[in-house]
Amino acid sequence: MDWLQVVILAVFQGLTEFLPVSSSAHLILVPKFTDWGDQGLAFDVALHLGSLAAVVAYFRQELRSMATAWLASLGGARGNADARLGWWVLLATVPVCVFGLLFRDVIALGMRSPLLLVASLIGFGLLLGYADWGHRGRRSEYQLTLRDALVIGFAQALALIPGTSRSGITITAALLLGLSREASARFSFLLSIPVILLAGGLEALGLFRQPQAIDWTALGVGTLLSGVSAYLCIHYFLAFIRRIGMQPFVIYRLVLGAWLLWVFWP
Template sequence: MDSLQLFILALVQGLTEFLPISSSAHLVLPSQILGWADQGLAFDVAVHLGTLSAVLLYFRNDLMQIIRDWTLNTVGRGPKTLHSRQGWFLIWATIPAVVFGGLVSVTGFDEMMRTTAVIAATTLIFGTLLGFADKRKNLTQPLEELTLKQVIIIGLAQAIAIIPGTSRSGITITAGLFLGLTREAAARFSFLMSIPVICAACLLVLLKLVTGTDPVHWGELGMGIVVSGISAYLCIHYFLAFINRIGMMPFVIYRLLLGLVLVGMLCL
């Protein structure tokens, strides 16, 4: 792939990783529609490292408190606090995605699902569910009142996001809204949940890269990290700033239109 194509893919990864519109779908579509070559495992690692850097930087204060309180409570027998509970919640929420993602990767089923037909179906189905969830009237629960039962449900929802077009952030925000969380609470927990999942995805792809024979172009990887990282950071900031005002309907409409376009392409 040339530099412009890689720049576009890095930008798309950064913008769509945390929006409820599916980053995997937007990375698969160029090869399906435009005939672009696969960007390679090394570039996949780079753009995921970029988005990981963005979410770590944005939530650095929250993460430092979570790690500190969780460590003190678990190892040092410190008091149970809101942040120590959130640490355990992130662990429990991650387990279903890691288990399911690992099984799917080992079987190779993830590659079989990377088709336009699958993306079209999941884009429409989960976009519609997001719209129904956003129309609920009792979206009042703050993040501080999150329960373990709710965390497990959201974690199971995250495991479904291995299917291209589902959107990890979309399905977890949808689950949070159905459970009564505020839009901002659902989004913030979804973004925090992304950290261990993206770490696991990076490790998985790195293992494939180490055992593969793909050449590594360091300049392109550096560009991918920077572009995806900057765009992801801006995306997180503005999404959280405006989500309570605009709601999820703009993303629902976008998903439905995209899904219909994809269906139309399949019918041609």
């Protein structure tokens, strides 16, 4: 890989992992408009590691409180809001793990169509706009119920369809359930931690089956850039949606989808 490829892919991963615009769509599309070859599993793992480090660093205080309360609840202590939130994050992760394992080959081989990307970008973009216009409430992520967590968890499984956006569909579901914009985004970001960890772990296992030379300098730079861009994205995204909302991202998805439809229409 050349350095331009390293920088662009790392920044794309860091930004689109948490913005409701679909990281998979952008990472599929970049090679289609360049002559870059596949970046390899090792680089994919490095980018995921950077995104994971960013979200863990940003929510380190919340995660510390959640982990302490969750472990206490395992020992029989009465669960508080932090313990419940920890349970909801874990339970909401189960559907995407189950469907991801069951349909992994179908997703990898049969769902890379540009027209499917267009349909997902536009369709789920309109759904995000609908949720943001009329269904946002005032509840925080600490007021989620078991039912809420399961609904958001099954919505997250839809992100296995390229173009959907994991953050976009989970924020949409949370808004429809009456969470505030910021609470919807914060729960979505917390949900990303086990998902990125599991996805990165699966990719890392693939490295043992496909031994290859590793450019450690490119991996280090990619991890750093992915982490920094992801951290800044989380920080400014939460501040942005508090004032303005999701509509700019809805418009971006519609414009991108329309452009791709024009480019790829048979």
